[in-house]
Amino acid sequence: xxxxxxxxxxxxxxxxxxxxxxxxxxxxxxxxxxxxxxxxxxxxxxxxxxxxxxxxxxxxxxxxxxxxxxxxxxxxxxxxxxxxxxxxxxxxxxxxxxxxxxxxxxxxxxxxxxxxxxxxxxxxxxxxxxxxxxxxxxxxxxxxxxxxxxxxxxxxxxxxxxxxxxxxxxxxxxxxxxxxxxxxxxxxxxxxxxxxxxxxxxxxxxxxxxxxxxxxxxxxxxxxxxxxxxxxxxxxxxxxxxxxxxxxxxxxxxxxxxxxxxxxxxxxxxxxxxxxxxxxxx
Amino acid sequence: xxxxxxxxxxxxxxxxxxxxxxxxxxxxxxxxxxxxxxxxxxxxxxxxxxxxxxxxxxxxxxxxxxxxxxxxxxxxxxxxxxxxxxxxxxxxxxxxxxxxxxxxxxxxxxxxxxxxxxxxxxxxxxxxxxxxxxxxxxxxxxxxxxxxxxxxxxxxxxxxxxxxxxxxxxxxxxxxxxxxxxxxxxxxxxxxxxxxxxxxxxxxxxxxxxxxxxxxxxxxxxxxxxxxxxxxxxxxxxxxxxxxxxxxxxxxxxxxxxxxxxxxxxxxxxxxxxxxxxxxxxxxx
Numbered sequence: 001x002x003x004x005x006x007x008x009x010x011x012x013x014x015x016x017x018x019x020x021x022x023x024x025x026x027x028x029x030x031x032x033x034x035x036x037x038x039x040x041x042x043x044x045x046x047x048x049x050x051x052x053x054x055x056x057x058x059x060x061x062x063x064x065x066x067x068x069x070x071x072x073x074x075x076x077x078x079x080x081x082x083x084x085x086x087x088x089x090x091x092x093x094x095x096x097x098x099x100x101x102x103x104x105x106x107x108x109x110x111x112x113x114x115x116x117x118x119x120x121x122x123x124x125x126x127x128x129x130x131x132x133x134x135x136x137x138x139x140x141x142x143x144x145x146x147x148x149x150x151x152x153x154x155x156x157x158x159x160x161x162x163x164x165x166x167x168x169x170x171x172x173x174x175x176x177x178x179x180x181x182x183x184x185x186x187x188x189x190x191x192x193x194x195x196x197x198x199x200x201x202x203x204x205x206x207x208x209x210x211x212x213x214x215x216x217x218x219x220x221x222x223x224x225x226x227x228x229x230x231x232x233x234x235x236x237x238x239x240x241x242x243x244x245x246x247x248x249x250x251x252x253x254x255x256x257x258x259x260x261x262x263x264x265x266x267x268x269x270x271x272x273x274x275x276x277x278x279x280x281x282x
Numbered sequence: 283x284x285x286x287x288x289x290x291x292x293x294x295x296x297x298x299x300x301x302x303x304x305x306x307x308x309x310x311x312x313x314x315x316x317x318x319x320x321x322x323x324x325x326x327x328x329x330x331x332x333x334x335x336x337x338x339x340x341x342x343x344x345x346x347x348x349x350x351x352x353x354x355x356x357x358x359x360x361x362x363x364x365x366x367x368x369x370x371x372x373x374x375x376x377x378x379x380x381x382x383x384x385x386x387x388x389x390x391x392x393x394x395x396x397x398x399x400x401x402x403x404x405x406x407x408x409x410x411x412x413x414x415x416x417x418x419x420x421x422x423x424x425x426x427x428x429x430x431x432x433x434x435x436x437x438x439x440x441x442x443x444x445x446x447x448x449x450x451x452x453x454x455x456x457x458x459x460x461x462x463x464x465x466x467x468x469x470x471x472x473x474x475x476x477x478x479x480x481x482x483x484x485x486x487x488x489x490x491x492x493x494x495x496x497x498x499x500x501x502x503x504x505x506x507x508x509x510x511x512x513x514x515x516x517x518x519x520x521x522x523x524x525x526x527x528x529x530x531x532x533x534x535x536x537x538x539x540x541x542x543x544x545x546x547x548x549x550x551x552x553x554x555x556x557x558x559x560x561x562x563x564x565x566x567x
Contacts, residue, residue: 015378015379016379018374018378019375019378019379019380019381019383019384020380022371022374022375022378022384023380023383023384023387026384026387026388027387029391029444030387030390030391032406032412033402033403033405033406034402036402036405036406036411036412037401037402037405040405049410050410052410052415052418053410054412054415093301094301094302094305095301095302096301097298097299097300097301097302098298098299098300098301098302098303099302100298101295101296101298101299102299105295105298107295107296107299113299113303116303116306116307117302117303117306119306119310120306120310122501122549122553123310123505123546123549124504124505124522124542124545124546124549125505125507125522126505126507126522126523126525126526127317127522127525127541127542127545127546128310128313130525130526130529130538130542131313131314131316131317131320131539131542132309132312132313132316134313134316134320134325135309135312135313135316138316150309151309153305154305154306154309154310157302157305157306158306161302211393214395215393215395215396215397215398217395217396217397217507217508218507218508232395232397235397235398235401236397236508239397239400239401239512240397240508240511240512243512245401245404245405248401249401249405252397252398252401252402255395255398256394256398259393259394259395260390260393263389263390263393267386267389
């Protein structure tokens with residue numbers, strides 16, 4: 001009796017201890033690097049932080065002030081948001097009719113088209129960036145916002161389409177039929193039936209496209225520089241070309257804050273199915 | 283009358299494909315065409331433009347092979363490491379309470395750009411990072427490890443794992459979740475034990491997703507530029523890096539185009555062989 005009880009207790013404990021442990025590990029997995037990044041961004045230059053001190057001796061906002069005053073980081077933040085916003089709108093406009101056709105109309109070769117639209121995500125980013133850059137240069141769009149937005153849209157459309165196709169597919173046919181029976185024309189059907197049903201997918205797709213554009217590095221690096229600067233390219237100048245950890249930390253946090261805020265606000269819209277749809281099941 | 287209307291509707295459907303797919307194909311065809319043309323010496327910016335095969339002849343040198351092998355090595359190691367951690371974890375998480383919290387947390391690294399991920403993990407594993415301090419304090423090692431820019435690429439591998447394990451976990455979790463409860467119940471009714479349910483239902487139903495997620499991570503890592511550039515070894519670096527250096531530092535655009543072509547060919551052939559093998563595996567299951 002006592003043995004059975006203790007076995008049950010162990011199982012109960014395990015049932016709650018294991019997820020607790022996983023959550024603790026995950027929080028450490030994400031939280032410790034973030035906390036370190038914060039600490040590094042606030043190291044006082046007069047009291048360097050080096051081995052074997054586990055924590056910096058003195059914190060100050062010197063590097064934050066330096067980055068904000070001496071570099072055009074705010075301009076980069078502005079152009080990042082501008083490019084991401086335009087990319088999202090353009091991707092949405094391009095993806096909507098195509099996803100409707102792929103999701104609702106039983107066209108021949110739908111499977112083939114669905115594979116085709118994933119190509120930009122599969123081909124090597126650097127190779128595509130360099131030679132897309134050459135192509136845009138021929139078109140006179142190198143180093144312009146238009147060129148960068150067009151290039152980002154190339155990466156945004158597949159995400160948007162993949163999620164929208166899944167949303168269109170999951171609209172029940174009865175609803176559409178009922179609407180047509182009641183006399184709804186194509187336009188009314190679209191606005192009253194399809195649109196509300198695909199709205200969550202649309203929100204998820206837009207968030208994906210927006211964040212993807214915010215963090216796109218290769219394309220901006222090749223096509224945008226030297227005129228168009230976004231946060232990732234500024235970050236690369238402190239991380240890849242020369243290594244300035246404190247300044248890189250400041251710029252990283254400037255890049256992370258909008259992304260993670262957006263994620264927190266919209267978390268409930270991004271269902272796991274959409275993530276799976278956008279990423280897996282090619 | 284009816285057939286005529288049907289036919290018109292049919293064509294209209296194909297027209298709808300144009301905005302999305304047309305856009306993608308236009309730019310991809312342009313970029314790929316440019317790459318192929320430049321690899322044969324056309325559209326040359328730094329020298330006279332004429333058709334020639336000399337760039338293709340000189341491409342298979344030692345640097346190229348080393349870089350290609352490095353890219354493949356990191357990609358294979360990272361995708362195997364990720365699946366070994368993500369697959370069991372997805373199965374465990376499904377069984378537990380609090381899965382929503384876990385999933386919300388897991389989504390976070392996916393929204394952290396590769397450059398930032400690289401910096402975050404470098405802060406941890408550097409000479410004076412917390413990892414080395416803990417290991418030295420616990421007296422597991424005497425000297426702090428020098429993981430950054432190490433010759434094998436451990437740092438790059440760790441960063442890739444940090445970034446890609448959550449990605450894989452999301453895919454695997456949606457696969458595990460998609461296994462319908464009634465199928466499991468039916469098997470249990472027919473007398474299958476826990477182990478039989480696992481090996482004969484859950485594994486066969488989630489294996490396709492596992493195979494797909496492995497190749498997705500493989501491609502992401504193989505195509506990577508920034509992580510190995512910032513944290514990886516100095517000499518054999520990624521093939522993307524070689525291409526960028528050849529184009530922008532040496533101004534040798536045709537050779538860079540050859541490298542790009544070979545990179546695409548390697549990736550495509552790897553994926554095709556993998557797809558063929560995984561189809562065989564799934565058929566034999």
